Amino acid sequence: MKIIELPIEFEFNGQKNTIYPSLIILNNELTLVDTGYANFLTLIENEIIKSGYEMKNLKNIIITHYDDDHIGSLYDFKEKYPWISIIASEIESKYICGEKKSERLVQAEEMLENLPDEEQEFGAWFIQQLKSLKHVPIDRKVQDGDMILNNKCRVVATPGHTSGHISLYFPSLKSIITGDAAVKENHELAIANPHFCLNLEKAKQSLAKLKNLKAEHYYCYHGGKFTF
Template sequence: MKIKENVLLLDSTRGANCFIVFDEEITLIDTGLPFMGNSIIKELKTLGIQLTDIKHILLTHHDVDHISNIKLLKEHTGAKVWAHMEDIPFIIGKKDRPGFKKFIGKTISKRIIKDVEPYGNNMQVGNIKIIHTPGHTPGHVCMLFEDVLFAGDLVKNKKGNIIPYPNLWNWDSEKMMKSVSEIENLKYNWICMSHGIPCAKQ
């Protein structure tokens, strides 16, 4: 699905959306649900994207449905993988996810990677601005590229309504709502969440 000329939603990733951004260097945002990796690779090739042209993989947060194919996709692309420093310990297997997410995380224990770069103080990769939006996870981030906001699991699209992600899944619901309020002040025209169809800003 084309969001705009330089931003695509990968159709093979519906359910846990992944996006391609044609920035100075091609960037993949998130890596999808378990066992989705080969479908992602197939779609990228169908789109005419050379896998080795993908230079960056940006992760919105550590949840399983966002990082499951990270090892496979890094092996095929050679891309540098980025995440917020507070979520990296969960991604590389040094920390267990809290609550019932701990058991979900075990499903990808053999498919994790160890070399993940922190976004750093400038919080920008290429022209993609990284915005720390804790609440869903400690290191959850949103990303702003031109007039497109990638919201991760901060919000979801439910039947055309943009709503905060349900409290059941959140690390800290109070911080989550503060982060939701903060992104409302950002300037963008499109919002691309991980669950639900991207839409114009409401």
């Protein structure tokens, strides 16, 4: 088993950006963690193929949490590869499948009322982005401590950024896929976008929880791989 980063480069508001979805390879079966923004399917496919793997072996997609840069292309993946199993936490599943209005949308709508005039346009655009995300049913709902992927991976509840956020711990690899529970910033692990955390105190606790696992490799969606 191994984990590789999939660096996905793109432009946003005229600035160059990179996100780092993770690909888990286990017995020739592939598991993708998070799917980038809407219309990122081809970018991610190309990176997987460039890394020497075939899309026909994609078996699972794990979603760390409901945010447009993590679930944006989930619907497209399920449409193109209908056999894949989609895994998410019990809490985030409700938002992903459309059973419940997402926390991020509620937050964005509340924030819009207090945004300065020059930010109103972006705030309205962001709300529209969230509203345009297509709902997808979840095949497996997981909770803190669940063992998945042939018992090689432990689900770690890391609330704060969102309430149902999960990270993935691989004891045999001494590795963690952090989602947005940690970001690589200035050569250290930090909280991702504290300003947008739904519960900053819980986000701090979750970051401490991940650090306490004393992994050697932290695969951060923003910032890339951090190695102690």
